Amino acid sequence: MTDVRDAPTTSPISTRKHGDVLIVLSNNPPVNALGLAVRQGLVAAIGEAEADDSVKAVVIACEGQTFFAGADVSEFGTPKAFEQPLPTVVDIIENCSKPVVAAIHGTALGGGLEVALASHYRVALPTAKLGTPEVKLGLLPGAGGTQRLPRVAGVRKALEMCATGNPIGAKDGFDCGLIDRLVEGELLPHAVAYAEEVRDVRPLPKSSERQDRLNDCTADVFETFVKENGRKFRGFEAPLKNVEAVKAACEKPYAEGVIEERKLFMELMSGTQAKAQQYFFFAERKANKIEGLADDVRPRDIKKVGVIGAGTMGGGISMNFLSAGIPVTIVEMNQEALDRGAGIMRKNYEATASKGRMTAQQVEQAMGYLQPTLDFAALADCDLIIEAVYENMDVKKEIFGRLDKIAKPGAILASNTSYLDINEIASSISRPGDVVGMHFFSPANVMKLLEVVRGDKTSPDVLLTAMQLGKRIKKVPVVAGVCHGFIGNRMLMPRQIEATKLLLEGASPEQVDRVHVEFGMPMGPFQMADLAGVDIGWHRDPNRIENVRDALCAIDRWGQKKGAGFYDYDEKRRPTPSPVVQQIIEDFAKKQGVERREISDQEIVERTLYTMVNEGAKILEEGIAQRASDIDVVWVYGYGWPVYRGGPMFWADTEGLQAIVDGLKRQEERMKPDFSFSQLLLDKAAKGEKFGK
Structure with a gap:
């Protein structure tokens, strides 16, 4: 590369020339989010290209691990979101009088894909992913994405991408016309070479002006798509608004379609569901933080895991580690149970492979990490041992007693208990600091939630290790304290009690x-x-x-x-x-x-859902959960609470805590002696406060 001309070092966008191609580079780690400075830098770079007669084409690329991976979510609801808005930026890119080539690696998501769509050409590495995940934040692509995408990739593909939020691979993108060229090796030189090929092509291919991919646009396309996804979309507003926006691309000129897109975007942005889904986006990330953990705490090294019990839970737990490439020694009491457990694991992997989500080679690789045995002593070299047997305190204490004798020093000893007292288990052995609860949810190889239960004597490095290992095996770990049922199952109990009483009452x-x-x-x-x-x-x-x-x-x-x-x-x-x-x-x-008597639907809500909120408030009072948002993460990922309601504690905030208290007071007499108020709930309601800060 020659003739380097860097933008000011304060900008995440820099430019340099290679011959007559202007290379525009973003360096905004970790994911090149399209924050205000990036948007301003892109506009300045296009202006530079327009002003320089020696520039014949432009390449937009990103340094680091990825192309633009979306908007800067931290700007949502702030004045920055309205400065140099992305819809204006992408229009400036598309209206550049010189060909613009987007060079895509990593992920081009949301606004990143909209930048690519506004570019005249798109080249990508085969490993790249492209998507419009805004629907998962309760929104839609708001910078022309719902209007350009069907014009480039076709209506059906645009519906799939916008309304589900699931990304597609670069090969799929090439097949549907979203990518113009797939390149192997170094991306930037290939992108520059492509820009040199197309520098004299006129007229420039503008996505907003294309009509050829809209020819298959019929009412049946939309009706069929919504019907096919009816169950998945149930209760959600954003998927149907995305469908409506794509439909506008078929029915209206681009200039009118983007106005409709903006209207639908603002309707979603101002609604409760988008706020709930964006809240949950941050709640999930916050859940991984351990309050009060010293900076110098380091996790223990986990190279081999032991699992006791090859039943439904033990097998499912083992699969998480096998899939992550971590060897597992699984122990059972008899050969039949051991063979059955290993057979079910293989069957599950093969079912995944049959759906195209794994290769046969990956199945064999995962199963190759498994060591089934009847020898309890084979656990001696494991760094983490998880007990996944019958929910009985005496049985679990007997197992931990045996582990105390054979586990190597520094090994973490975990229980998969759903309800039982981790402190009692820990106190029964000589190394209580090594004991932690790791409560997986069934089916353990599928469900994302992992409650990591901190006992009174659990060592900080043991807790940190369990939390980091949870992320490594693609779970969402949440810290819980010791009580009957921890966070999730404890809140389930008042719901079940009242639901059963309601049956008797009518x-x-x-x-x-x-x-x-x-x-x-x-x-x-x-x-x-x-x-x-x-x-x-x-x-x-x-x-x-x-x-x-x-x-x-x-x-x-x-x-x-x-x-x-x-x-x-x-x-x-x-x-x-x-x-x-x-x-x-x-x-x-x-x-x-x-x-x-006749029971109203509202009474059912107050006695089964309001009581859960009350129990959640008690959990916060007692320090069982670190924060209200952790409770919401547990209930969304562990029990299917609708994410568009944010979780029970966020939902309570949106309903108003005084309304929750009033509803519980209406039902208080009927719920006695099983119910008592959380003082925290009463205090917050009286002060007009919320659980979320």
Whole structure:
């Protein structure tokens, strides 16, 4: 490269010439976000190209790991967002009188893809990814993306990218016309060479002026797409607004389409769902921070993991480490259980491969890291050992006692318990500082949440290691303190208690579940019980019938696995209301002297969802959760709380804490003796405060 002319060092954008091609480089780590300084630098660089007659073409490229990976989210809602707005920037790029080539590596996401679309040509490395993830923040591409993308990549591809937010690979981008050339090796020299090829081509190909890819635009395209994704889009506003914006590209000239896009963008931006989804974006990242951790704490080195138990949880937990390339020694008590567990892991991997998400080679590579054994002593060289056996304190303490004798010094000893006291487990061995809870959610190889439970004596480096390892295996780890059920399951308990009481008072399982599904949950309390197994935690004595659940279990109504639970199920596991269950409920109500009445949907919300908020406030009071947003992360990733409501604590803030208190007071008499107010909730409501700061 010659004739270097750098922009001022204060700008993240620099320029230099190679012959008659002006190279515009962004260096704004870590992801070249399109913050104000970057936007200003791009405009200045295009102005430089226009003013210099010796410049015949422009290449826009990025230093570091990636092309522009999106907007600077920290600018949302601030004055910076309105200075040199991105829609103006991309129009300036497209209207440059000299060919502009976007050189893409890493990820071109959101505004980054809009910059690429405004460029006249796009070249990319085969490893690059392209996408419009704005919908995951409750928004749509607001800088012409919904108008240019269908004109370049076709309507169907634009719908898929905008309404789902899922990125595509560069090869897919090339096939649909989004990428003009795929290049191997060094990107920048290839991009410059391409710019030299096209420097004299006129007229310049402007995305906003293309019509050829809109020919297949019919009403059926949109109706079919929405129908295909109906379940995925349920409750969300942004996907349908994205569809509406792409449709505008088909029905209106570009100049009118971008006005419609801006209108739809502002409608979303001012709505509660976008605020909730953007809040959650930051909440997820904040959850990884451990409050009060000294700067000099360093994680322990984890090169090999041991797992005790090859059942559903143990196998799922093991797969997380195998997929990350970490060897796992898995121990069982008998060969049949060991073989069955290893077989299920292989079957799961092969199912993933059959969907094209893994190669056969990757399946073999993952399984190659697995060492199944009946020898407990084989765990002696593991750096982390996770117990994943039956939820029984005596059993777990017996296992930890054995581990205390064979685990090497410095090994981390973790329990996958869902409810039990980590402090009691830790105090039963000679090295309580090495003990931590690692509560995976089922299915453990799929669910993203990991509750990392800090005991009273858990060493800071053990906690840090568990949190960092959670990220390494692609989980979302959240710190929890010790209490019955930790964060997620503890908040589940008041919901289940009140839901069951509501059945006796007059609600039906289907009404309670419908209210929760309409709220946005993937299923209601009784649907969840049937899926998980009504018999979980049952005392197994069919003659001891103390509640509705006991009565169901006594007649083998254990849920979907038996074809009957709170609902009846057909051969395809489709539920229908059960007259048998209704009679059991009414008999119990009569036996307990409960007068049945009509239950409103609002009462169900107040007694099952408001009580969760109250329990969350108690969790904050007691220091079980570090922050309210951590509770929201647990419930979105662990239990399917709708992300467009932000999580239970954010939702409570949007409802107003006084409204939550008022609702609970309306129901207080009916909920006794199972309910008591959180003082934190009462205090915040009285002061007009929120859980979120």
